[in-house]
Amino acid sequence: xxxxxxxxxxxxxxxxxxILDAARKLGIYIPTLCYHPDLTTFGGCRVCMVEANGxxxxxxxxxxxxxxxxxxxxxxxxQVQRTVVELTLSNHNGDCLTCVxxxxxxxxxxxxYVGITPERMAMLRSAVPEVEVDESNPFFKLDRxxxxxxxxxxxxxxxxxxxxxxxxxxxxxxxxxxxxxxxGLAESRCESCGECLERCPTGxxxxxxxxxxxxxxxxxxxxxxxxxGIYLGVRGDRVVxxxxxxxxxxxxxxxxxxxxxxxxxxxxxxxxTAPLIKRDGVFVEASWDxxxxxxxxxxxxxxxxxxxxxxxxxxxxxxTTEENYLFQKLLRFLGTxxxxxxxxx
Amino acid sequence: MRKVLEPLRQxxxxxxxxxxxxxxxxxxxxxxxxxxxxxALDVMAAIEDKLREQGRDAIVRQVGCIGKxxxxxxxxxxxxxxxxxTYGHITPELAKQLVEDYLVNDNPRTDLAVCAASGEExxxxxxxxxxxxxxxxxVVMCNCGHIDPxxxxxxxxxxxxxxxxxxxxxxxxxxxxxxxxxxLRGRGGxxxxxxxxxxxxxxxKSDQKYVICNADEGDPGAFMDRSVLEGDPYSVIxxxxxxxxxxxxSKGYVYVRAEYPLAIRQLRLAIQQAKEKNLxxxxxxxxxxxxxxxxxxxxxxxxxxxxxxxxxxxxxxxGMPKPLPRPRTTEEGLWGKPTLLNNVKTFACVAQIIHxxxxxxxxxGTEKCPGTAVFALTGKVNKSGLIEVPMGIQxxxxxxxxxxxxxxxxxxxxxQTGGPSGGCLPADLLDLPVDFDSLTAAGSMMxxxxxxxxxxxxxxxxxxxxxxxxxxEESCGQxxxxxxxxxxxxxxxxxxxxxxxxxxxxxxxxxxxxAIIDGSICGLGQSAPNPVLSTIRYFRDEYEAHxxxxxxxxxxxxxxxxxxxxxxxxxxxxxCLKACPVQAITGAKKTxxxxxxxxxxxxxxxxxxxxxxxxxxxRKTGQAEELN
Numbered sequence: 001x002x003x004x005x006x007x008x009x010x011x012x013x014x015x016x017x018x019i020l021d022a023a024r025k026l027g028i029y030i031p032t033l034c035y036h037p038d039l040t041t042f043g044g045c046r047v048c049m050v051e052a053n054g055x056x057x058x059x060x061x062x063x064x065x066x067x068x069x070x071x072x073x074x075x076x077x078x079q080v081q082r083t084v085v086e087l088t089l090s091n092h093n094g095d096c097l098t099c100v101x102x103x104x105x106x107x108x109x110x111x112x113y114v115g116i117t118p119e120r121m122a123m124l125r126s127a128v129p130e131v132e133v134d135e136s137n138p139f140f141k142l143d144r145x146x147x148x149x150x151x152x153x154x155x156x157x158x159x160x161x162x163x164x165x166x167x168x169x170x171x172x173x174x175x176x177x178x179x180x181x182x183x184g185l186a187e188s189r190c191e192s193c194g195e196c197l198e199r200c201p202t203g204x205x206x207x208x209x210x211x212x213x214x215x216x217x218x219x220x221x222x223x224x225x226x227x228x229g230i231y232l233g234v235r236g237d238r239v240v241x242x243x244x245x246x247x248x249x250x251x252x253x254x255x256x257x258x259x260x261x262x263x264x265x266x267x268x269x270x271x272x273t274a275p276l277i278k279r280d281g282v283f284v285e286a287s288w289d290x291x292x293x294x295x296x297x298x299x300x301x302x303x304x305x306x307x308x309x310x311x312x313x314x315x316x317x318x319x320t321t322e323e324n325y326l327f328q329k330l331l332r333f334l335g336t337x338x339x340x341x342x343x344x345x
Numbered sequence: 346m347r348k349v350l351e352p353l354r355q356x357x358x359x360x361x362x363x364x365x366x367x368x369x370x371x372x373x374x375x376x377x378x379x380x381x382x383x384x385a386l387d388v389m390a391a392i393e394d395k396l397r398e399q400g401r402d403a404i405v406r407q408v409g410c411i412g413k414x415x416x417x418x419x420x421x422x423x424x425x426x427x428x429x430x431t432y433g434h435i436t437p438e439l440a441k442q443l444v445e446d447y448l449v450n451d452n453p454r455t456d457l458a459v460c461a462a463s464g465e466e467x468x469x470x471x472x473x474x475x476x477x478x479x480x481x482x483x484v485v486m487c488n489c490g491h492i493d494p495x496x497x498x499x500x501x502x503x504x505x506x507x508x509x510x511x512x513x514x515x516x517x518x519x520x521x522x523x524x525x526x527x528x529l530r531g532r533g534g535x536x537x538x539x540x541x542x543x544x545x546x547x548x549x550k551s552d553q554k555y556v557i558c559n560a561d562e563g564d565p566g567a568f569m570d571r572s573v574l575e576g577d578p579y580s581v582i583x584x585x586x587x588x589x590x591x592x593x594x595s596k597g598y599v600y601v602r603a604e605y606p607l608a609i610r611q612l613r614l615a616i617q618q619a620k621e622k623n624l625x626x627x628x629x630x631x632x633x634x635x636x637x638x639x640x641x642x643x644x645x646x647x648x649x650x651x652x653x654x655x656x657x658x659x660x661x662x663x664g665m666p667k668p669l670p671r672p673r674t675t676e677e678g679l680w681g682k683p684t685l686l687n688n689v690k691t692f693a694c695v696a697q698i699i700h701x702x703x704x705x706x707x708x709x710g711t712e713k714c715p716g717t718a719v720f721a722l723t724g725k726v727n728k729s730g731l732i733e734v735p736m737g738i739q740x741x742x743x744x745x746x747x748x749x750x751x752x753x754x755x756x757x758x759x760x761q762t763g764g765p766s767g768g769c770l771p772a773d774l775l776d777l778p779v780d781f782d783s784l785t786a787a788g789s790m791m792x793x794x795x796x797x798x799x800x801x802x803x804x805x806x807x808x809x810x811x812x813x814x815x816x817x818e819e820s821c822g823q824x825x826x827x828x829x830x831x832x833x834x835x836x837x838x839x840x841x842x843x844x845x846x847x848x849x850x851x852x853x854x855x856x857x858x859x860a861i862i863d864g865s866i867c868g869l870g871q872s873a874p875n876p877v878l879s880t881i882r883y884f885r886d887e888y889e890a891h892x893x894x895x896x897x898x899x900x901x902x903x904x905x906x907x908x909x910x911x912x913x914x915x916x917x918x919x920x921c922l923k924a925c926p927v928q929a930i931t932g933a934k935k936t937x938x939x940x941x942x943x944x945x946x947x948x949x950x951x952x953x954x955x956x957x958x959x960x961x962x963x964r965k966t967g968q969a970e971e972l973n
Contacts, residue, residue, distance in 0.1 A: 042668075043668035043669075043824075043866065044668070044823045044824045044825070044866070045824070045825055046824050046825050046826055046864045046865070046866075047825070049863075049864060056863050056864070057669070057670075058668065058669075061668060061669070061670060062669075062670060063670065076863060079856075079859070079860055079863070080826070080860050080863050080864040083826065083830070083856070083857060083860035083861075083864065084825045084826060084860075084864060087825055087826065087829040087830050087833055087857075088825055088829065090829065090833055091829045091832070123847070123849055123850075123853055124833060124853075125833060125836035125837060125840065127829065127832050127833060127836060148825075149822065149823075149825075149828070151823075167663070168663060168665075168822065168823070170822070171646065171648075171818065171819065171820065171821060171822055172817050172818045172819060172820040172821075172822050172828065172831075172832075173817055173818075173820070173822070173828055173829070173831070173832040174822070175820075175821070175822025175823075175828060
């Protein structure tokens with residue numbers, strides 16, 4: 001363990017920890033933008049600069065040392081922090097009311113902390129890039145006027161998903177997040193998993209059809225047998241969003257494109273809500289009892305006439321393991337081993 | 346190992362002496378990039394044509410840059426029994442004439458001569474006594490312009506490879522001791538003690554280590570490294586091989602800009618020749634030491650001159666400097682292995698230090714900064730070119746004696762050292778000694794060696810804007826202070842130059858500049874505000890004139906100047922009237938002309954075309970309305 005002092009408070013943390021870890025252990029806030037606990041540190045935003053033993057360092061990267069004296073509020077540290085935030089804001093689309101991240105935006109949080117005044121902002125020249133929003137992806141958009149180039153999306157794509165569909169492109173003030181060949185996201189290797197937009201600190205990467213849910217319901221993703229933990233965002237009787245459950249041991253909050261964006265079938269008008277029986281060539285709604293009686297009768301009749309191996313069952317990957325178990329039990333009870341599963345394909 | 350080298354050396358010396366004592370005239374053409382840009386290859390072809398035509402035999406050789414860029418194309422002629430005469434400003438026509446006059450008719454054409462090797466030719470100044478040669482000491486560039494860069498024998502005859510041969514008889518620790526005693530500091534700009542860097546690399550434990558030569562010279566107006574590689578690539582190769590032996594590396598890379606095709610060609614040729622003589626490759630000079638050298642071409646990113654970005658670039662990744670804390674490159678560099686990275690000029694010094702000893706090197710320059718500094722002297726100076734001076738020389742000696750003073754008889758205003766990241770120093774700092782520490786203390790830096798002289802027609806706000814524009818484009822874009830900060834500062838400077846500056850802008854620039862220096866990841870961002878901060882420090886009144894009075898005292902910023910025709914001086918000749926591209930000038934014969942300022946685009950054509958004897962068109966700054 002290493003003992004150090006952050007703003008005069010002593011704290012002991014494990015060797016190899018960063019100043020940011022130590023400060024957080026003490027409950028001391030250090031502003032961060034490019035830091036994300038799931039990812040390797042980048043150190044590019046420079047907003048977490050603090051004074052450690054009289055030298056300015058990035059708290060997210062600087063390792064703790066025994067007896068180190070850290071000041072998160074020294075005038076030199078505050079000056080850099082404030083300048084960085086002011087510069088970032090001068091470069092950022094400030095139309096917060098139409099931004100889906102409004103009130104959940106990390107930049108707003110940090111700006112509030114370091115104290116941004118209208119007088120100071122009026123001194124700066126606006127440097128918001130004039131670029132079109134990349135709307136090519138069906139589920140989310142990339143608005144580079146709101147991008148602060150923290151690189152969290154780039155690292156997420158490389159480190160979490162191993163896809164590396166995006167990276168920094170160009171140089172200097174023209175630096176931007178690009179796909180290979182600077183094409184639209186839809187034309188890139190992007191798998192639309194949406195992990196990047198979950199971590200984007202601003203509204204640069206955001207859902208297209210975002211509606212803030214009024215409440216959330218804990219559930220399990222119905223798409224496959226993995227059983228990712230999810231929270232369904234609900235408004236009235238409509239499901240308006242899905243997010244991964246960080247506490248789920250199955251997925252630690254991660255989701256794939258289907259789980260995260262493929263929930264619209266729930267409220268879709270074409271969705272079956274009752275069993276259908278074909279009568280005179282036309283499907284007609286029926287009760288469950290009626291439908292199950294019909295299926296059971298047909299199963300028995302087929303087995304009797306043609307032998308049980310005339311029956312076969314294909315199960316779905318969307319069933320849970322328990323459901324699949326019960327399904328094979330049912331078919332073996334009927335006397336056949338003809339069982340298959342779509343996940344085999 | 347010196348015994349193994351000796352036969353190679355003797356053979357080379359014999360050839361060299363045979364050349365010096367040849368009964369044929371020897372003609373040397375300065376054919377580095379600077380010479381070629383001025384037409385050196387055409388001059389050479391003209392000389393060969395003329396020789397053929399006249400049926401004369403002469404040895405025509407290409408050499409590198411001797412530094413006198415102000416007199417390109419340079420041709421040296423050594424007639425048997427006569428001193429070497431250097432001719433300047435030679436065109437193909439003049440070259441033909443020269444061959445006829447000097448070689449055929451024995452007229453040395455003193456009118457075309459710049460200097461001669463010794464004082465025998467009384468009408469030609471002696472090379473060593475020229476004001477621009479007097480203060481120069483050639484260490485890094487000692488062979489440039491003298492040897493044929495395509496001939497390893499030429500290099501061997503100048504004590505080449507004596508350093509390596511001696512080094513191979515020493516232990517690595519002994520070599521590093523010599524280097525430490527010599528006080529050599531890295532010539533890339535930061536001035537880090539080379540011996541300490543080498544030692545840290547020697548101490549790093551690894552199965553593989555690398556030596557990298559940083560030849561990614563990117564400063565606008567700097568061409569020192571290019572000239573060394575073009576004129577004497579062997580000195581760099583020898584220095585790198587010594588480094589490889591000293592730190593225990595068997596592989597080296599020269600990271601050179603792709604924009605230097607001639608340097609790459611000469612380097613490739615030199616590597617090939619060194620391999621053929623067993624001065625590179627396996628078991629060098631029978632010592633058991635192996636060292637391979639590879640050229641890696643940079644794609645033109647200025648930031649890749651930064652060590653960690655350069656390493657990433659060789660690895661095929663995006664060149665972005667690694668933020669601190671990070672392992673030193675000497676411990677974890679290329680492919681994660683200990684890597685020694687030095688500048689071209691640093692390596693070029695090494696072989697001579699080993700050969701001649703630390704004391705010799707220390708006898709040049711100052712105590713804290715021994716050795717020489719190479720500068721690309723450009724701008725508003727009479728004799729621009731490549732110079733090598735002892736560290737500690739005063740700025741004014743460089744500008745007024747070596748550079749021949751400010752061009753056009755104008756007044757000196759400032760000198761910018763250290764490239765786009767350096768600062769502008771005013772006239773009252775001309776006594777400043779030129780070394781790493783003094784320049785840094787004055788708010789500028791040594792940098793890699795650019796030196797731009799500015800006269801009173803230079804607007805310092807405009808200059809700061811120019812250099813900031815460069816760093817803005819060349820920032821890697823990784824960290825906010827550098828990426829957005831330089832853009833913000835540039836926008837403010839644009840406003841000031843256009844008369845839209847605000848009273849608080851100067852303080853804002855200073856405050857922001859300091860935060861960018863404190864907050865940036867690498868040297869590029871940490872020095873990007875220097876041109877702005879140093880011009881505010883020394884020329885604040887110019888900023889204030891732009892902001893408060895909407896005046897550009899140097900009459901440069903277009904938005905703040907206007908043109909006016911003095912009716913008393915105007916002779917109504919009609920020249921400006923016809924030349925004005927936007928028909929902003931009215932008048933007629935015998936009617937003095939008038940500029941309609943609402944139409945005028947301030948192109949300055951009228952100012953240029955008005956005959957000097959009238960000088961009726963005036964360029965002015967300030968509020969035009971008051972004067973009209």
